[in-house]
């Protein structure tokens with residue numbers, strides 16, 4: 056459904072500074088997949104989505120979407136896709152129902168079908184009380200729901216969603232997902248979305264693509280990513296430091312134990328199977344006469360994955376993801392911008 | 397290959413974007429865009445009524461003054477009534493302001509993402525420009541009816557066919573101007589204040605040098621010379637002729653030429669700007 060080869064995008068912000076927003080992304084996404092793209096602010100997620108949806112032309116590389124090249128045949132691509140951008144797609148002076156209806160007609164539904172789809176989505180995304188309101192008078196989350204509803208109106212073969220759930224309360228997020236998944240099953244849609252909600256990517260996506268500084272740094276199912284790149288963590292505390300020392304030694308024998316940290320009476324270790332290893336450790340501790348006061352298993356999150364990949368936490372890097380090459384080197388401000396850092 | 401954009405100078409960029417084997421119709425797309433734009437206007441009758449009355453107010457204030465200061469000098473050429481001279485001009489002016497400011501709506505849509513959303517749809521690119529510009533023409537048609545109805549008792553003579561042709565010519569001209577306005581909005585989208593600065597700087601000279609409000613014949617010779625290069629001047633002259641029942645004359649032909657040229661250039665520039673508008 057999507058195939059990109061070394062896709063790049065540079066934005067020339069000024070004569071002396073170019074942003075390398077995307078630095079060579081090669082992706083293959085098959086029909087029917089549900090893929091989440093994850094990455095800190097400024098990683099290049101939106102830029103990539105905008106290239107895939109024909110909004111901006113790649114600086115280099117190629118992208119084929121739904122069988123058509125995004126540069127050579129954008130019109131054909133557009134007919135196969137739906138896109139919910141990061142901003143608000145609805146016109147501010149429009150009424151909610153009108154905008155949904157227009158969207159349906161734009162995508163070739165006849166009037167009756169457009170009205171019907173609009174009605175269904177209004178109900179599904181709990182916009183019923185807002186149908187007559189101006190878009191400008193909606194709350195942020197309500198507007199977001201309308202955006203997503205508009206993206207779903209024509210049930211396209213490929214749906215691209217840029218942060219669909221940002222700004223939604225938990226109930227509406229769950230509701231949104233329920234609806235997306237239902238439509239996906241019903242219309243066999245391929246879905247690519249970006250998100251900052253790690254739990255969402257984890258629980259909903261079948262495949263997670265982690266992007267950082269304009270490059271794909273990991274690409275697999277959430278389970279494999281977590282197992283391969285993070286692993287479970289067990290944390291136990293002993294009654295005293297001597298006990299902790301012995302616990303640390305015992306934990307070395309657990310399957311694939313690594314990164315064992317002893318901190319006073321507290322022991323931390325990474326293992327391949329936390330829920331299985333912890334009882335094992337408890338038994339051995341009892342046999343050795345070590346009194347354990349607390350024991351916990353931490354399942355890895357995608358944040359742990361990102362941390363292990365980049366040494367940064369996704370939660371901390373928010374807002375620091377600029378990929379700019381400024382003119383820093385001794386006034387040599389011509390033609391050197393292409394040499395990326 | 398689509399035949400639509402083949403002859404346009406922009407065909408290298410626009411042609412690829414619009415060659416659709418299972419083609420969408422430009423007409424249908426334009427209609428969709430136009431009706432989408434019209435819906436908020438229709439839902440808000442107050443703005444509609446206000447918009448309808450605006451040119452009347454102008455006509456009521458400026459008209460008598462014109463009559464007083466010019467006497468029948470302007471109207472002489474048109475069977476004696478100054479209104480025959482002035483009413484078409486008011487309509488051109490309304491179209492001029494309506495379409496030349498249409499890009500401003502777009503500035504906001506750049507910020508929100510509404511423009512981006514429209515760009516991802518399979519709507520043909522020219523329809524995005526034409527539909528928006530034509531939307532300004534719908535209230536104009538209503539305004540024309542009202543103005544004419546109000547002015548007939550004052551001696552305005554209606555030539556229905558000519559008036560209709562005049563409105564069509566205005567629509568063609570308006571599509572061009574609207575597209576240019578759209579292009580301007582795209583060009584200055586990162587410094588929005590520029591839109592109004594440029595629009596105002598251009599619109600008033602354009603208007604004054606068209607003989608719309610005061611006859612050019614009363615102005616200095618250089619003005620008349622410069623006006624020869626102003627497409628709006630030709631449109632204004634042609635509108636006066638058409639509203640006076642003159643359907644086929646060289647004045648009218650020049651008007652069509654100016655309107656069509658404006659539309660062609662406007663669309664070419666507008667589409668080109670639009671294709672790059674997401675960067």
Ligand SMILES: Nc1ncnc2c1ncn2[C@@H]1O[C@H](COP(=O)(O)OP(=O)(O)OP(=O)(O)O)[C@@H](O)[C@H]1O
Pocket residue numbers: 066067068074075076094095096097098099100101102103141376377378379674675
């Ligand atoms: N139109 C533009 N002009 C210049 N630079 C841009 C433009 N759009 C994006 N950038 C830059 O490109 C980089 C990638 O931006 P992008 O919007 O793709 O990030 P993102 O991964 O979507 O981030 P976020 O999570 O904040 O949405 C950023 O450094 C951004 O500043």
Ligand SMILES: [Mg+2]
Pocket residue numbers: 100101102141217
């Ligand atoms: Mg983004």
